[in-house]
Amino acid sequence: MEGNISEMGQFIGAGLACMGMGGAGIGVGHVAGNFLAGALRNPAAAGEQTATLFIGIAFAEALGIFSFLVALLLMFAV
Amino acid sequence: MADPAHGGSGLNIHPMDQFMVKPLFGGTEVHWYTPTNATLWMALTVAAITLLMVAGARGRALVPSRAQSMAEVTYGFARKMVEDVAGREGLKYFPYIFTVFLFILFANLLALIPTSFSPTSHIAVTAVLALAVFISVTAIGFYKHGLHFLKLFWVSSAPTLALRIILAVIELISYFVRPLSHSLRLMGNLMAGHAVLKVFAGFAGALGVGAFIPIFAITAIYGLELLVAVIQAYVFAILTVVYLNDALHPGH
Numbered sequence: 063m064e065g066n067i068s069e070m071g072q073f074i075g076a077g078l079a080c081m082g083m084g085g086a087g088i089g090v091g092h093v094a095g096n097f098l099a100g101a102l103r104n105p106a107a108a109g110e111q112t113a114t115l116f117i118g119i120a121f122a123e124a125l126g127i128f129s130f131l132v133a134l135l136l137m138f139a140v
Numbered sequence: 141m142a143d144p145a146h147g148g149s150g151l152n153i154h155p156m157d158q159f160m161v162k163p164l165f166g167g168t169e170v171h172w173y174t175p176t177n178a179t180l181w182m183a184l185t186v187a188a189i190t191l192l193m194v195a196g197a198r199g200r201a202l203v204p205s206r207a208q209s210m211a212e213v214t215y216g217f218a219r220k221m222v223e224d225v226a227g228r229e230g231l232k233y234f235p236y237i238f239t240v241f242l243f244i245l246f247a248n249l250l251a252l253i254p255t256s257f258s259p260t261s262h263i264a265v266t267a268v269l270a271l272a273v274f275i276s277v278t279a280i281g282f283y284k285h286g287l288h289f290l291k292l293f294w295v296s297s298a299p300t301l302a303l304r305i306i307l308a309v310i311e312l313i314s315y316f317v318r319p320l321s322h323s324l325r326l327m328g329n330l331m332a333g334h335a336v337l338k339v340f341a342g343f344a345g346a347l348g349v350g351a352f353i354p355i356f357a358i359t360a361i362y363g364l365e366l367l368v369a370v371i372q373a374y375v376f377a378i379l380t381v382v383y384l385n386d387a388l389h390p391g392h
Contacts, residue, residue: 113225113378120375124321127328134331138156 072136079133086126093118153342155335159261177257178265185246185259193242214242221378226385233280233384240269241377248330248369252362260372261330263323270323273380281387292390322379329372333365 097115101108164175192214196207204212218238222230244260251258259265281289293311298304337358344354 110224113221116371116375116378117382120325120379121321123329124325127324128321130328130332131324 072140076133076136079129079136082129082132083126086123086129089122089125090119093122153339155338155342158257158334158338159331161262178259178262181250181257182247182259182265185243185250188246188250189242218377221374222381225378225381226388229388230381230384236276237377237380237384240273240380241373244269244326244376245370245373248373249366251330251334252365252369258330258334260326261334263327266323266327267319269326269376270319273322273383274319277380277383277387280384281390284388285390289387289390292386318383322376326372326376329368333361333368337361337365 093115097108097111097118101111161170161176161178163170164177164180167174170176192207193211196205197211199205199208201208215238218241219231219234222234222237226233247258247260247265250256251260281292285291293308293315295304295307295311298307340354340358340361344351344358347354
């Protein structure tokens with residue numbers, strides 16, 4: 063056993079920050095799942111909405127990326 | 141950094157080493173004029189784009205060759221995207237959006253070559269791209285509409301004044317977070333993907349005969365990364381168009 067308590071805090075914090083990625087996963091799945099549900103009901107209108115789908119996925123995913131960034135900052139910058 | 145000298149025992153995995161910027165011609169110091177591996181791979185990106193778009197489309201054949209056909213499909217795809225989201229007025233800005241799209245697409249794809257370097261996994265590169273979009277879009281909005289551009293933050297369809305003020309604050313914050321999320325999304329996706337590949341490669345090195353399991357995993361993740369590379373270029377470009385559309389047609 064070596065290392066100090068602040069290093070332990072960094073690692074624990076980085077691990078906790080990774081939980082945010084689960085939220086992003088839920089969000090992206092929600093967007094894509096609802097798109098699929100809508101597309102199966104009205105396939106004719108689905109093609110035009112793929113751009114909207116990707117914008118929605120990108121916005122949901124950005125917050126997961128933020129938590130990844132917090133983890134990176136804790137590991138390498140603090 | 142918690143472990144600067146890579147000391148200690150255990151698995152010999154350093155997933156972040158691949159992102160180091162190194163000078164091309166020896167030495168360790170990096171000045172602003174030093175040619176580095178980032179310079180090299182950005183130059184290769186530009187060279188690949190030139191090869192496809194200029195040399196590939198040079199024939200101008202009625203029945204296109206394979207290279208010309210690829211160039212035409214890419215062009216048509218990006219042009220349709222701009223026209224769908226921002227309307228015909230947006231087509232004036234199509235050359236810049238297409239340039240950014242191609243640069244990110246080719247940088248992402250070239251970064252998937254083993255032992256290569258990915259410029260788009262660096263916040264310095266993506267932040268410059270995103271800030272250029274943010275500043276120019278804001279300038280275009282004020283140039284085209286003057287102070288009416290501020291209507292973007294004023295949701296006039298909201299029922300009460302108090303709600304409009306709260307929404308204006310939220311809209312203002314979300315407007316200024318745009319360059320941050322725009323750049324971090326690209327950088328985070330690319331960096332995370334490459335780090336995952338490297339971690340699995342480290343498992344393969346440690347497992348000996350059992351290495352075929354991580355090698356299968358790497359193959360699958362590589363396919364996923366190919367998808368991510370294209371989608372992230374598309375997302376960056378389409379968000380640029382969405383922001384541009386806000387500047388061209390503000391107000392709710």
